[in-house]
Amino acid sequence: MNSFEQNGYVFLENFFSENELAVIEKGLVKFHEIWLRDNEISYEKGVLNSHSLTKGDGLTEEEKTSLFEFIAQDKFEEILSVIFPKPPVFLNTQLFFDPKDEARKNYWHRDIQYTGMSVEDQKEAIKTQNVVHFRIPMKTERGIELIPTTHREWDLPEEFEVRNSLKGRLQSDDLKRGEIVRLNRGDLLIFSANMIHRGIYGKDRFSLDIIFCDNIPQMKAFIDKDNLPSAKILEKLKNKPLFDI
Numbered sequence: 001m002n003s004f005e006q007n008g009y010v011f012l013e014n015f016f017s018e019n020e021l022a023v024i025e026k027g028l029v030k031f032h033e034i035w036l037r038d039n040e041i042s043y044e045k046g047v048l049n050s051h052s053l054t055k056g057d058g059l060t061e062e063e064k065t066s067l068f069e070f071i072a073q074d075k076f077e078e079i080l081s082v083i084f085p086k087p088p089v090f091l092n093t094q095l096f097f098d099p100k101d102e103a104r105k106n107y108w109h110r111d112i113q114y115t116g117m118s119v120e121d122q123k124e125a126i127k128t129q130n131v132v133h134f135r136i137p138m139k140t141e142r143g144i145e146l147i148p149t150t151h152r153e154w155d156l157p158e159e160f161e162v163r164n165s166l167k168g169r170l171q172s173d174d175l176k177r178g179e180i181v182r183l184n185r186g187d188l189l190i191f192s193a194n195m196i197h198r199g200i201y202g203k204d205r206f207s208l209d210i211i212f213c214d215n216i217p218q219m220k221a222f223i224d225k226d227n228l229p230s231a232k233i234l235e236k237l238k239n240k241p242l243f244d245i
């Protein structure tokens, strides 16, 4: 886990048992089917992820409880206490799948580049702020490509140009420092959203991302309270401060 602060990610092979995954899988598949039905146009246009699985009535109370129990599990809490300087909070969930058009190219980015912050502010923010994805593949996938250390360090000029499509470069151009982490069912990849990264599409991937962030006002502004557990569900959960928004 020490390598997280140094590199910005940790890969934990065979982290989950089959039983642990089975408890949440049915709900994930159901949510995805509903999403595909309700978001046909976005899917046609190239959208390759959905979010907010714990919001609304896509999942039943029981399915939401299982998902929240998964999110609040002790094994995660132990990791979070090591990788975050102070106790974090739950931000959201996402599902990642392949784009409808197989020819669609992936895109290098830092999550922070889509927040509307100035580049100067982004440069400062990544030195201290933390948003962390727990990626949980439900099946073998080609994984994620990451540029180690960029969770705290700014881009090389070429990297900045590529992820911002400048000087004729494309967001999908290969970058020299990229490292691919291939993923199998049962694995857990933890990575900082600050990092320069891109998804590698293919194999009909289906991954759950659980996102945690610093418990600070600038980040909590991005939390949609409708994603939080109801009082009734919260009562059953361990590690309640994760949801203490």
Ligand SMILES: O=C(O)CCC(=O)C(=O)O
Pocket: 048, 096, 111, 133, 144, 193, 197, 198, 199, 200, 209
């Ligand atoms: O898997 C992907 O397509 C991209 C993942 C990503 O950008 C993210 O989790 O922030």
